[in-house]
Amino acid sequence: MDFELTEEQKRFKEEVCAFLDKEVTEELVAESQSPKGYGPYSWEFMRKLGAKRWLAPTFPVEYGGLGLSQAYRYIVQHELDYRNALAYVRSLGLVGVDMAGPVILRRGSDALKAEILPKIAAGEIELALGYTEPQAGSDLSRLAIRAVEDGDDFVITGQKLFNTGCHFCQYHWLAARTDPQAPANRGISLFVVDMKYPGITVSPMWEMADKITNAVFYDEVRVPKRYLVGEKNKGWQYVTEALDNERMLVLGGLEEMFEALVKYIKTTSRNGMPISKDSLVRQKVADFVTEINIARNMIRRVVWWQDNKIDPPAGQTAILKLFVSELYQKVAREGLEIMGLYGQLRKHSKHSVAEGKMERLFRETYVMTIGAGTSEIMRTLIATKGLGLPR
Amino acid sequence: MDFSYTKQEKVIKETARKFLTKKCPSDLVRKMEEDPKGFSPELWRDIAELGWLGFILPAEYEGFGGDFFELIVLLEEMGKYLVPVPLVPTAILGALPILYGGSEKQKQEFLPKVALGDLILTMALTELEPSYDATGVQLLARREGSHFILEGTKFFVPYAHVADYLICVARTDGNGKKEEGITLFLVKGDHPNISSTVLETLDCEKQCEVVFNRVEVSEESIVGEYNKGWEIIRKVLEQAEIAQCALMVGGAEKVLEMTVEHATIREQFGRPIGSFQAVQHRCANMKVDLEGARLATYEAAWKVSKGLPATLEASVAKAWLNRAYNRICDNGHQVHGGDGIMKEQDMQLYSRRAKGSGFFLGDTVFHREIIAQQLDL
Numbered sequence: 083m084d085f086e087l088t089e090e091q092k093r094f095k096e097e098v099c100a101f102l103d104k105e106v107t108e109e110l111v112a113e114s115q116s117p118k119g120y121g122p123y124s125w126e127f128m129r130k131l132g133a134k135r136w137l138a139p140t141f142p143v144e145y146g147g148l149g150l151s152q153a154y155r156y157i158v159q160h161e162l163d164y165r166n167a168l169a170y171v172r173s174l175g176l177v178g179v180d181m182a183g184p185v186i187l188r189r190g191s192d193a194l195k196a197e198i199l200p201k202i203a204a205g206e207i208e209l210a211l212g213y214t215e216p217q218a219g220s221d222l223s224r225l226a227i228r229a230v231e232d233g234d235d236f237v238i239t240g241q242k243l244f245n246t247g248c249h250f251c252q253y254h255w256l257a258a259r260t261d262p263q264a265p266a267n268r269g270i271s272l273f274v275v276d277m278k279y280p281g282i283t284v285s286p287m288w289e290m291a292d293k294i295t296n297a298v299f300y301d302e303v304r305v306p307k308r309y310l311v312g313e314k315n316k317g318w319q320y321v322t323e324a325l326d327n328e329r330m331l332v333l334g335g336l337e338e339m340f341e342a343l344v345k346y347i348k349t350t351s352r353n354g355m356p357i358s359k360d361s362l363v364r365q366k367v368a369d370f371v372t373e374i375n376i377a378r379n380m381i382r383r384v385v386w387w388q389d390n391k392i393d394p395p396a397g398q399t400a401i402l403k404l405f406v407s408e409l410y411q412k413v414a415r416e417g418l419e420i421m422g423l424y425g426q427l428r429k430h431s432k433h434s435v436a437e438g439k440m441e442r443l444f445r446e447t448y449v450m451t452i453g454a455g456t457s458e459i460m461r462t463l464i465a466t467k468g469l470g471l472p473r
Numbered sequence: 474m475d476f477s478y479t480k481q482e483k484v485i486k487e488t489a490r491k492f493l494t495k496k497c498p499s500d501l502v503r504k505m506e507e508d509p510k511g512f513s514p515e516l517w518r519d520i521a522e523l524g525w526l527g528f529i530l531p532a533e534y535e536g537f538g539g540d541f542f543e544l545i546v547l548l549e550e551m552g553k554y555l556v557p558v559p560l561v562p563t564a565i566l567g568a569l570p571i572l573y574g575g576s577e578k579q580k581q582e583f584l585p586k587v588a589l590g591d592l593i594l595t596m597a598l599t600e601l602e603p604s605y606d607a608t609g610v611q612l613l614a615r616r617e618g619s620h621f622i623l624e625g626t627k628f629f630v631p632y633a634h635v636a637d638y639l640i641c642v643a644r645t646d647g648n649g650k651k652e653e654g655i656t657l658f659l660v661k662g663d664h665p666n667i668s669s670t671v672l673e674t675l676d677c678e679k680q681c682e683v684v685f686n687r688v689e690v691s692e693e694s695i696v697g698e699y700n701k702g703w704e705i706i707r708k709v710l711e712q713a714e715i716a717q718c719a720l721m722v723g724g725a726e727k728v729l730e731m732t733v734e735h736a737t738i739r740e741q742f743g744r745p746i747g748s749f750q751a752v753q754h755r756c757a758n759m760k761v762d763l764e765g766a767r768l769a770t771y772e773a774a775w776k777v778s779k780g781l782p783a784t785l786e787a788s789v790a791k792a793w794l795n796r797a798y799n800r801i802c803d804n805g806h807q808v809h810g811g812d813g814i815m816k817e818q819d820m821q822l823y824s825r826r827a828k829g830s831g832f833f834l835g836d837t838v839f840h841r842e843i844i845a846q847q848l849d850l
Contacts, residue, residue, distance in 0.1 A: 083542060083775050084475040153474070344848065358850040361842075367850060368841035372769070372789045379768040386474045401761050458750075464760050465753030469733050472748040 119170035120250040132205030146203025152388035163334025178202035182255040189312030210247035212256035223267040229258035235304040242298040270317035291445040329403035342436040397468020404460035407450035414444040489550035505557035511679035521590025534584035545774040552723025559632035567594020574697025574705040595636040597627035607651040614643035623688040633669040633681035636662040657702040676829030718770040732805040755804040762797035792840035795831035
């Protein structure tokens, strides 16, 4: 066993950190934390990262990547998340690079690969996940938005819900029903849809974290057939193949929050002594460290499997997703309790502490245990796929 | 990074599994709970022959020269079977202080015997105010001429009643820092002025009250330097903690296996109970706890085997295991229903040990405080 990054990976990490320390500006972070998430600073930064080929280092060289292993992508994503850059959805990867890209690479036509992948790698575009619908949340295969073949196009009509990023992304990574007669998971296809097509309406919804997600309406939207990904009716299979990536959370945001907490308890006194000398506080913080160490190893192990082209054993990415997302929530919740009354002050309050980070993260972390599969769905997957319990 | 087992580690695992399936059925574990000695001498012989007792001792002392990580892999397998032998007390708590601090003469005298299974050792550390840090060491060793007189009581000493020798951790200087002024003495277990009484405990693992009534020992029996014993103990405890974690990981894995099997076979309401989500989610939580336990233990073991500092990682592993193994057993019991609490069933063997081993070598509160200190809090 070996729990460390390789020397080459460590050097890469140093290079990335040096670059990010220079390029991640206050304006970029403010934009990343703003309700809209992406704007001019983010796109400029994306393109800079793309120019270094660090946005999608795992993509083949011909598509703008470096042909490197997943470990390098993990390093970049961790550091971005830690610095609040392109961290609109905390700790989760980018849709283009981590979810849509790998499926297009594996299943897409050469024409689609040539059109979309270089733009993702260059930081010119981002895609929004288009899975969830009002009646299809955890039971995702029940999604109903219809795509009907008509000449050279598919004509798509229906509704999506909680599709984060549709208000700034250029493309929608859309799962739609192409065969309503087939069993639920055998009649779904995947499309890359240009958000500018006529008939698409994006309607913003506000999250408790003061971020925007969207309801998206398709009204007879014509999508050329070349934007069908792979084969028709194979969409569910492709989505499932990419789920391991979707469940890959990083610890950057958690480490940022933890460092802020440790600094606060060391420098703030209560009852005449630093909070960090309170034995109950020490116990709690040590508990966080314990679980952060374990989470880091869970992530590194999945990365190592991916690096070695080993499919993670069934249920393992669900374990990672469950453990890491619940850990974020726990540290936010209990960290706020440690901070006491001051902890609840938002960033811009003149009395705010730790830049209001814990308060914000408390609101941001709920979605982590819901999106990409709720904790209960993860537990069901671990039990049935991982442990082989009967359905 | 590398998260795979080496070929050698796989062989070790497989050999241990085959051997223990045959030689260590749970009936033996149950029998040894009632046995005054608490271990099977026959099994002890066999284990010595397999090279497990001298696993990490150098070949020059008849050891196997194995890597610490490999030992952890082996112990994990032993933990599954709750093997009733004093391996950790002898091979780690007893032998390692000699290996790290002993004179060449002591090493020659004791270590080969350990490796060959001819000697049972243990460490007498905790006292009536038990603690795994230096403040707990109060038993006095007074110098009288060229000898030392040990006077006091050690408490919760594993397998002292059968130990040929004890490493007695004694205070030789009460002034100054608590970590200083501690000296290690090798004392014969059957010394007439020592009396060991087995304590009746939750998990029936043999732990003793050991009374030292003016026990006279010579200067030659000191292990390591006079007043400098704690450095050795700290290093050994760290490895013992990780070893104990490995045993617990094995036990926890076995509990999960038994529970999944039971949930698959047992039917209620016309279906296997494992098809109910309430049961499934308990099992899923057990699996998450187990994965965390194994990763934490392996990381600590990997650090030790690389010669890197592992204080934080050892405490992370033990702090997690103490609680996680308990949770795993609690969930296991719920799924097992009435069966699990029966003495003839194995489930309760594990849940009692899960609680007992949570105290041994530091409970969660103790290890969290070490973690806090490592963070400079």
